[in-house]
Amino acid sequence: MEETHQTTCETGLMICGRTWDQFLIDVESFHGYPAPGVILGGFLVDLALEELNPSGLYDVIVETRNCLPDAVQLLTPCTFGNGWLKEFATGRFAITVYDPETLFGARAFVDLAKLATFPLLNDWFLKLKTKQEISSPDLLRTMKQAHRDILSYQRVVLLSAMPKIKSARLICRSCGESLPMHEALEVDSAPGQTPATGLCRVCAGESYYAVDE
Numbered sequence: 493m494e495e496t497h498q499t500t501c502e503t504g505l506m507i508c509g510r511t512w513d514q515f516l517i518d519v520e521s522f523h524g525y526p527a528p529g530v531i532l533g534g535f536l537v538d539l540a541l542e543e544l545n546p547s548g549l550y551d552v553i554v555e556t557r558n559c560l561p562d563a564v565q566l567l568t569p570c571t572f573g574n575g576w577l578k579e580f581a582t583g584r585f586a587i588t589v590y591d592p593e594t595l596f597g598a599r600a601f602v603d604l605a606k607l608a609t610f611p612l613l614n615d616w617f618l619k620l621k622t623k624q625e626i627s628s629p630d631l632l633r634t635m636k637q638a639h640r641d642i643l644s645y646q647r648v649v650l651l652s653a654m655p656k657i658k659s660a661r662l663i664c665r666s667c668g669e670s671l672p673m674h675e676a677l678e679v680d681s682a683p684g685q686t687p688a689t690g691l692c693r694v695c696a697g698e699s700y701y702a703v704d705e
Contacts, residue, residue: 505639507534508567512636522566528631533563535643536600540589543598543645551592555582578654588648595650603644610638662688666695
């Protein structure tokens with residue numbers, strides 16, 4: 493797959509080839525509303541891609557599920573579904589774009605020292621004020637003004653390849669549904685049995701729902 497990301501434009505602010513106005517429209521369409529977290533995530537994606545400048549396929553690691561995955565899935569081909577988007581949960585608002593062959597990448601993150609120069613963004617990001625205390629139009633206007641001035645990046649190399657989880661499937665002996673073996677709470681030991689059987693989380697008592705009879 494050939495990559496065609498465009499990250500800069502002499503005529504105005506661009507985020508992965510999109511104008512600011514188009515970016516806001518796309519965020520609202522994808523996420524449901526122009527969430528500041530997704531917008532900030534878009535800035536990170538744009539910076540990391542520019543610094544890595546991948547010539548072909550690349551993977552992305554997010555360090556939190558708060559808003560960042562939507563920014564990545566909106567602006568890149570990488571999704572949790574195709575396995576090119578992965579999570580390494582540190583809780584930090586940062587992403588790494590990297591070459592899965594060489595493991596070299598670029599990590600973009602919110603730089604708190606730079607963020608402090610924008611008090612409104614600082615209060616929002618660090619949750620020093622409630623949503624009700626912060627004007628959404630003012631926040632978006634300040635985000636546009638700040639753009640990359642609140643970000644930093646690092647050239648990195650992954651210590652090891654992020655694993656793509658592949659697992660044989662089994663059939664839950666209680667509900668009869670199929671699931672990946674690594675998701676089962678119990679796997680029955682029956683040599684040669686195909687497919688294997690075991691017990692899923694729901695049938696083991698960890699259900700998130702009750703059947704409405």
